[in-house]
Amino acid sequence: MAGAGQPTIDEVARLAGVSRGTASRVINGGAHVSPAAHEKVLKAIEELQYVPSRAARSLVTQRNDAVALAISDANPRLFTEHPFFSEVIVGIDTVLAESDLELMLVLGASVRERNRLRRQLSSRRVDGIMLLSLHGEDPLYELAEQADVPVVYGGKPLGVEPPHYVDADNRGGARQAVEHLVTTGRQRIATVTGPMDMDVGVARYHGFRDALGSAGLPAHRVANADFTAASAVRAMADLLDRFPDLDAVFVAADSMAAAALGVLHERGRRIPQDVAVVGFDDRATALTTHPPLTTVHQPVQALGAEMAKMLLSLMAGRPAGHADPAHAAGHPAIDVAQFTVTENECVARPVPPFQSSKPASTSISHHEFWR
Amino acid sequence: MAGAGQPTIDEVARLAGVSRGTASRVINGGAHVSPAAHEKVLKAIEELQYVPSRAARSLVTQRNDAVALAISDANPRLFTEHPFFSEVIVGIDTVLAESDLELMLVLGASVRERNRLRRQLSSRRVDGIMLLSLHGEDPLYELAEQADVPVVYGGKPLGVEPPHYVDADNRGGARQAVEHLVTTGRQRIATVTGPMDMDVGVARYHGFRDALGSAGLPAHRVANADFTAASAVRAMADLLDRFPDLDAVFVAADSMAAAALGVLHERGRRIPQDVAVVGFDDRATALTTHPPLTTVHQPVQALGAEMAKMLLSLMAGRPAGHADPAHAAGHPAIDVAQFTVTENECVARPVPPFQSSKPASTSISHHEFWR
DNA sequence: TCCGTTCATGGGAGCGCTCCCAAAAAGGTC
DNA sequence: GACCTTTTTGGGAGCGCTCCCATGAACGGA
Structure with a gap:
């Protein structure tokens, strides 16, 4: 018994x-x-x-002590190719570890998975939801809105302004990257963009235009990609076909830049003598390419951590309704990631802390591209 | 009301x-x-x-419809750098999507997280556990053994033979990689190993020795690393210092190989003329390097899928006790991943299906290294 | 028409916990 | 020692579901 x-x-x-x-x-x-x-x-x-027993406890408290991270991307390959997601997960986990919350992971690639996601998010199994990588018309957006638990977005969804999200200043970062190319004397600057149905893709493209516009340079050398290596290869080849005289490329993600580098090599372009390349995202990937990639660093782990923190405070604020002095004016709806300034070899440099609601200071890691 | x-x-x-x-x-x-x-x-x-309400249902059925994936690695950087984990997750998710099970993700990097992991795994919140990336004396092994839910290991733990695990034939794969180097006439072959407190590290090292032993070549050019890029850079530099005349390197992971490539470039080695390089793991990473990396492909997604399937059948078998004819002799304790044979540029080649309990046929992706 | 079966239905019990209230115990004061 | 206050304790109620048993309805054969 x-x-x-x-x-x-x-x-x-x-x-x-x-x-x-x-x-x-x-x-x-x-x-x-x-x-x-x-x-x-x-x-x-x-x-x-x-x-x-968590189940018994949850039944009476109506809490679950669990949050969900939903990654809604049609392309599973992206998840595996792009370190972004792993970084976000680590960032989230770091924060969650301190609060004894469980992390439920839901990938929403296929329609089938999408339905599952729908069920899981509405089965009152989690106390909060973090949503990642929303494309333009993502049905998940709607679903999340009608969930009765707090929702935090990682990356602003395109075209809407959700109440709570964390994002980096993609536009400013891209602008700085391209300005750097301009500063070093490049004239015929091209870009391989991210997916144009995501805010991150559009914002970085706008940054590209901003920089070239200010410099009085044309901004028509554009090829779209979707953050996958395969798409970047196609886009880079396309650019070279259409604009054989290009002397610089801003690639909207490091993983894509690595792939683009291969195409450039293959086509006989010397880097950086013939073509300069700037990436965007993380230092780790940038260092495994040859030559090491110049890149704008985005503190992705910090972004994940910030998502988790925001969700936590939302979850706490809901039932208790206590006013946090730090957030007296209400929850911060938007956090802007700072980009890291690294002017030298940067393998071991620590990532500066992520800061909220400050003007984004962007920066660029110098490598031999610019020597 | x-x-x-x-x-x-x-x-x-x-x-x-x-x-x-x-x-x-x-x-x-x-x-x-x-x-x-x-x-x-x-x-x-x-x-x-x-x-x-899942909680109410769980309370009475004593099931949770959830499984946990615990990644017990001391190094969070590894998780972000190495696509391995993402691949496994995708593989697992593919299988789980069909069964409406939830996936709890637990990273076990710090001591604090380790405790949390311990609590989560024993709070009867999950019906099964998948354990990934166990190092030598990992206390988690013990913990898992005394859990009263099925446990499946991803990658055989070092020194023990758990009842249920999924792994690739790392030794055979490594052997084939190195044999390939031998076949193409390399004489002074070195290796950058994985962590020697993990079976995967040891097994690949043994494969290296196997191949050189059969060929009558010396196998003393060894430097240890831990799958991180930083460690690979150190190891590669170390090898070049100690054995300046080496003409080939077998690197135990592609992510490390990419980093090693950079060191080789820096030291003025031409690839493959001066030094041939073979990696191990995934084709995607291998293609973003310059020149594209020759590699032994390991179907990691399939490995993840197989873990999930094994766990599912274990979970089903427990209460029902039904004998599956296909597994008449009991659950297969070991599954051996097949390595993919790709003799050409392989961006778009489909991954052959993962197969259980068959002799591992290993293969190598040819790139310009061998032209 | 009556009776034995089969199948659909209603609703009590109980999963393991937290919440809350009433009761008991412990202190304090005059 | 009587009385009031505070702290500690016990245990009933009930969270939302599934399980199971008893009841009722429907059906078919003699």
């Missing part, structure tokens, strides 16, 4: 010689419990190896 | 004009329910947007 499956709180209480209520109190922080009882319960828990 | 929070099954039943039991039957497959009642319940569900 006892010891059948997992021990229950009643068994703990019995062993400790106290009531179920007292045992529960000890488990949940131990307020209003005499030291003697506290001690006894603790010992019983230890002896029985008791771990509370 | 009604409509307060989420609708309950009772509200559905009331609206449909049937009893709670009948509503429940419809929700769970609809056996022994008259067409009329069935119809009415479905309509009520639709109208109320009812989704069953």
Whole structure:
């Protein structure tokens, strides 16, 4: 009868010689419990190896102590190719680890998975949702809106302004990257863009235009890609076909830049003598290419961490309604990632802390491209 | 009173004009329910947007419809640098999507996270556990053994033979890679190994030794690394210092090979004229390097999928105890990944299906290294 | 028409917990 | 020692579901 499956709180209480209520109190922080009882319960828990049933607890508290990360991208290849997602996950996990929340991962590639996602998000199994990589007309956006738990977006969805999201200043970063090309004397600057149905793709493209516009240079050398290596190869080849005289390329992601580099090599372009290349995203990838890629660094882990923090504060604010002095004017709807300034070899340089609501200071990692 | 929070099954039943039991039957497959009642319940569900509470269901069924993927690696950087983990996740998710199971992701980098992991795995919140990337003396192994849910390992833990795991024939794959170097006339072959406290690191190193041993070549040109790019840079530099005359390197992971390539370039080695390089893992990474990396491909997604399938069958077998004819002799404890044979440029080549319990046929992607 | 079967249905019990209230115990004060 | 206050404790109620058993309806054969 006892010891059948997992021990229950009643068994703990019995062993400790106290009531179920007292045992529960000890488990949940131990307020209003005499030291003697506290001690006894603790010992019983230890002896029985008791771990509370989350299901039973959730049923009564109506909380789940779990959050979901939904990655809604039609292209599973992107998830594996692009370190972005892993970085975000690590950032999120770092924050979650401190709060004992579980992380549910939902990939939403296929229609089938999309339905599953729908079910999972609405089965009251999680207390908050983080949404990543939303394309333009992503049906998930709608779904998330009608969820009755807080939702935080990673990357602003295209065309809408959701109440809570975290994003980097993609436009400013791209602008700086391209300005750097201009500064070093490049004249015929091209770009391989990200997907134009995502804000990140559009914003970086706008940054490209901004920089060239200010410099009085033409901005018509454009080829679209979708962040995958294969698409970048096509786009780079396309650019070279259409504009054989281009002397610089701004590629909207490092993983794509690495692929573009291969095409340039193949076509006999010397880098950086013939064509300069600037990427965007992370330093790690940039260093494995040859030559090491010049890149604008985006603190993706910090972005993930910020998403998690924002979600946490949303979740806390909901039931308690307490006003956090730091956020007196309401929750910050937008956080702007700072780009890292790195002027030298940067393998071991620590990532500067992510900061909220400050003007984005962007920067560029110099490598031998510019020597 | 009604409509307060989420609708309950009772509200559905009331609206449909049937009893709670009948509503429940419809929700769970609809056996022994008259067409009329069935119809009415479905309509009520639709109208109320009812989704069953997982917590309540779990409490009574003692199931969770969730599995955990625990990645127990001390190095968070590895997770972000190495596409391996993303690939595994995608593979797992593909299988899970068909079974409506949730995936909890637990990273176990820090001690704090390790404790959290411990708690999560024993809080009866998941029905099965997949463990990835276990290092030598990982305490998690013990913990998993005493968990009362099925456990599947991704990658054989070092020094033990767990009942259920999925792994690739790392030794055979490495051997083939190195044999390839031998075949093309290389004499002074070195290796950058993976972590030697993981089976994958040791096995690939053994494969290296196997090949050189058979060829009668010395196998002393060895530098250890841990799968991170930084460690590979160090190891490659170390090899060049100690064995300036080396004419080939087998690098135990593509992500490391990319980094090693940079070092070789820097030191003025021409590739492949002076030094040939072979990597190990995935084709995608291999193509973004310059020149494109020759590599032994490991179908990592398939490995993830296989882990999930194994776990699923374990979970199903437990309560039902039904004997699957295909696995008549008991569950297969070991699955061996086939390596992909690709003799040409291979961007678009489909991955051959992953197969169980067959001799590993290994192969190598040819690129201009060998032209 | 009556009775034995089969099948659909209703609803009680209970999963393991937290919440809350009432009761008991412990302190403090005059 | 009587009385009031505070702290600690016990245990009932109930979260939303599934399981199961008893009941009722429908059906078919004699």
